[in-house]
Amino acid sequence: MKKFLFNITLLFSAKLLAELPPYVYEELQKNAPELLLIKINSVETNVSLFTETRVNVVAEVLEVRRSKSGLKKNDRITIVYTTFTSRPRGWVGPSPVPLLEKDKTYSAFLRKSEEVNIYMPAAKGKSFQ
Template identity: 45%
Template sequence: MKQRILLLILLLCTSTLVAEIAPHEYRNMQLGSPEHLQLKVLSVSKSYNLFSGNTKVKANAEVLLVTRSNSNLAVGDRITIKYTHNKTRKHWAGPRPIPILRKKAETDAFLAFDAEQNCYVPSARGASFEPLIREY
């Protein structure tokens, strides 16, 4: 009996940890992002982890437009972006994964500078490389 209760509690706790995020929360993350840029992706390298199914991504990009920049980026600057694309599991709910950038693509980017890695990282989770989500 105690094992069943513990299992039920565990299932309830983990199901809330992988729930989808509401669109207005993604918008709030975008609005709170230190960097809002328009980028042209120059190169992308990927490293796939066989066991987790996740992909580490490293992209180099050129800044085409600066809407907001706490790190004083300017048009023409080249930056490095690093992040992990988490593979979504079939039939599981959860936050949308950060998409894998493609070479030559032009995209909006909501980023933050990571001084420890000396690169930029996505700051709006799965909405980091989308246009600003409209308010409804």
């Protein structure tokens, strides 16, 4: 019985970490509440266990394409997310959110946190282009 439960758990876990098909990312982008053109002012990273990196970004809004939260041009926003800087060989999973670079410009698909005044990627690994 224990072996059966272990195998079921393993199968379920693998499904959760499988790469998403392109149409899923497109749908996430389409439904993102915020679509902005941003310039990165600062990037702070904090590497934790298992090569997981917490990223804090301060960005300036250069252009608003849509904004459910009411953002305007020249607003400064904080974006927080977690990404993996490296994965073990053979790892399968959704595209990781890229590590953004200071002074670069990105189209950003975001959503605003309901608890605090931060933004998070809305389209997983395809949230910044």
